[in-house]
Amino acid sequence: MTHLHSKRLPGPGLGRTLAAVVGLVAALALGAVGQAKAADAPPKVLSEAAPKTPSPMDRWSDQPHGFASLDGGTTGGAGGKVVTVTDQASLAKYAAAEEPYVIRVSGAVAVEPFGSDIVVASNKTITGVGDTGEIVHGELHLNPGTHNVIIRNLTIRDSYVEGDWAGKTQDFDAIQMDTADHVWIDHNRFTHMGDGLLDIRKDSQYITVSYNQFTNHNKAFGIGWTANVKTQITIDHNWFNGTKQRNPSADNCAYAHLYNNYLSAQVADGDPVWTYGNWSRGQTKMVIENSYYDGVQHPYQADATAELVQRGSILKNTTGRHDAWGTAFDPHDFYAYRLDPAAAVPALVAKFSGPQARIGTVLNVPADYPTVQAAVDAVPDGNDSPVTLAIAPGTYRAKVYIPAAKPNLVLQGTGQDRSDTVIVYDTPAQFGGSTGSATVRIAANDVTARDLTFSNDFDEAAYEYSGEQALAMKTTGDRIVFENTAFLGNQDTLMTDSPKLNLISRVYIRDSYIEGDVDFVYGRATTVIERSVIRALSRGSTTNNGYLTAASTWKDNPYGFLVTGSRVVSDAPAGSFHLGRPWHPGGEPDAVAQVLFRDTELPAAVKASPWTDMSGFSWKDARFAEYRTYGPGAAVTADRPQLSDADAAGYTVANYLAGNDGWAPQAQHR
Structure with missing residues (x-):
């Protein structure tokens, strides 16, 4: 001009x-x-x-908290290209790639053959676009040695094989990882899968599982399958609704910190042992804080070899075991966090857990x-x-x-x-x-x-x-x-x-x-x-x-x-x-x-x-x-x-x- x-x-x-x-x-x-x-x-x-360090109360932060934030942190595909996928071939291609990617899943991606794995390699972020990203009939699988993975804002659903309520014939989890480290699983909905909804196995370390919904299932969330005591895991603000067991089951975890979780509408099939809420197993040290249990059998229990500290939780219409012994550990020794009041947990978790339209893709500069x-x-x-x-x-x-x-x-x-x-x-x-x-x-x-x-x-x-x-x-x-x-x-x-x-x-x-x-x-x-x-x-x-x-x-x-x-x-x-x-x-x-x-x-x-x-x-x-x-x-x-x-x-x-x-x-x- x-x-x-x-x-x-x-x-x-x-x-x-x-x-x-x-x-x-x-x-x-x-x-x-x-x-x-x-x-x-x-x-x-x-x-x-x-x-800027995210507030522990920031429900929309794009950066992980808890154990996934330690030892160098978890950044997923940060620094890589952003791609949007709408089909299985594209999702599988970018998820398994050697280089980092931020992978956005738009709409429902149907996986074939039924129950197949989508292998997720290191340095990946997989996130749903808006609240409509879905993986249907398939599993996200992290092989041994995989590290630095973020999985957010997805619905993973419907690999259940009719008649296999116990999950004995097919191993079709929503997410399964073996000996992985630095993984953040956040704001997802897992429902109606073939075996477990979430399996964190074999010495996986530095894991945070937050604001997820586990629904309509037998075995919700298992941790362990190892004789070693290595796993450090934070589990907060999750909603276990209409599940029977493993909410979660934590076997031989070095440190398991559970807070502000909501357990409701537990499946009632009369099983006196394998219907339960949280279980500290083996040598696990578990701390439970300000959670809410509504109508749950065995809301929290511990093996004689394990330790479990519980404080501040609310129990409504619960029966069975309420175990607490040992000193476990102090989560504040590892990271900063702030608890929501237990009485507020049902409303907060029902509103903020699962996929959210306002969670978007964030690139940090x-x-x-x-x-x-x-x-x-x-x-x-x-x-x-x-x-x-x-x-x-x-x-x-x-x-x-x-x-x-x-x-x-x-x-x-x-x-x-x-x-x-x-x-x-x-x-x-x-x-x-x-x-x-x-x-x-x-x-x-x-x-x-x-x-x-x-x-x-x-x-x-x-x-x-x-x-x-x-x-x-x-x-x-x-x-x-x-x-x-x-x-x-x-x-x-x-x-x-x-x-x-x-x-x-x-x-x-x-x-x-x-x-x-x-x-x-x-x-x-x-x-x-x-x-x-x-x-x-x-x-x-x-x-x-x-x-x-x-x-x-x-x-x-x-x-x-x-x-x-x-x-x-x-x-x-x-x-x-x-x-x-x-x-x-x-x-x-x-x-x-x-x-x-x-x-x-x-x-x-x-x-x-x-x-x-x-x-x-x-x-x-x-x-x-x-x-x-x-x-x-x-x-x-x-x-x-x-x-x-x-x-x-x-x-x-x-x-x-x-x-x-x-x-x-x-x-x-x-």
Whole structure:
């Protein structure tokens, strides 16, 4: 975009360096409108950054807890490509591959022959897409030596052979592992299989089994089949419902920590011995905490050679053995955790166990992928379900490009504040044009960014280039959301655009911060900026310090830029800033700017006549207006078109964003 603009004036304090400092302070201090935030420390450099440690109470964390988090942790297919499978051949291919993969199972994958194994090799994550991923008639099998596997959010069902209730004729488990280590099994549903639902066998170590449902079965969950005492296992928030035995049975476990599990609707077939809840067998040391047993025979029992400590559990209508002897071990010696109250367990586990639609694919930067771009590149083209790039606190000095082929991404900063996670580069338009200058470019649809700062820290005061454009962000995709984000720059900080003039893209910016001087919010996308702070930076002039907006809205699009419920702030002299000017790229007559400032505070820096011409095009031919603006920079004059109350009813956030598909991201952010 070629601009006519005033040269930056020389003098102390007017350079890009000071502007960056001012902007960073403002980004730290100004949050949602009317809410001040204490300034935090500057962002850490990447070498000092570390992934945010998940809370033990985070039911949606993508990182394992308990024993699977120890001895180097369990990361599954982190760092590998993300693939989506819909058939047995693809699932088997990627699961058995030597290299790491994040494998997403979409829909029901039927396994043939009936009861066959899908072999899972090391360094794999297998997860269901939404809550509909299923493996039917088959088993996931981890051979001896397999390590670092995550299995989440799946239903594995229906390999039961009629008449074989005891599971003696077919060994068709849902998941079976032998001498495996570092495995996390989380938020799955196992039902109606041929033998056991889950068999963890033969010296497997560093295992966590959490938030799963075991239903409609005889032998639910067995651990052991070894004379060695090696297995360390955490079992929490699982629901054993309509099962008979092995809930679980733990044989020769070095450490078995069971907490907040729910046992209900136990199969009652009159068996006096082999109908039971938890069994500490052999040399097992077992600790049970704050679980809930409803109508269970032998809720917890221990061999004379084993140890079992029970505390805080609730027993309702139970009979038979309630064994507890020995000291076992203290789980706090191994890892941090926090217990839910036992009385809350039935409701919590019923709600949160099993596959969950909100559990998505998470790629961690830099823990799993060294750069943000590497994580973007790992996402398959045509991605049709949300993938979250969880970006750890730090300063990432690199450009990022999300191509149109990679929709449905969420860029999520994981720091305590948006200033903790910064993506920054310093390219001006002199090298590669305005698009090439952008630190981040989003060409894909359905992309969301939260809790991040985007910056272009090119120091224009140090150079004498004729063009000083330096974009922090450019979008051309549709249905883009920015929440609690900051955009730092000078000229052309934020460009929201579309692939071509007569295509409409929509962008929703909420609770965010935008700074700049010349045309620093511009483009042709329909863009709503709500409950945000816009800082107009001084260029040192007493008469013209710049322009907030430069819209190039297509003439047939009624909605361009809406700034609503926000604050404009500035350190520029009074009467030295324009609200905007009409941009006609390349002299395009069908680009007719539409901009509305609504219910927004304006500073004294705003000119009494705030709209101005651009490149020979009159601002009076554009669609510029205000409605109920206030503050020292607000006024009602002949040079400040105002919407009537009747007209304003049609210029709402909902109308700007709805389009032809009813998109309403604002409804999710109220």
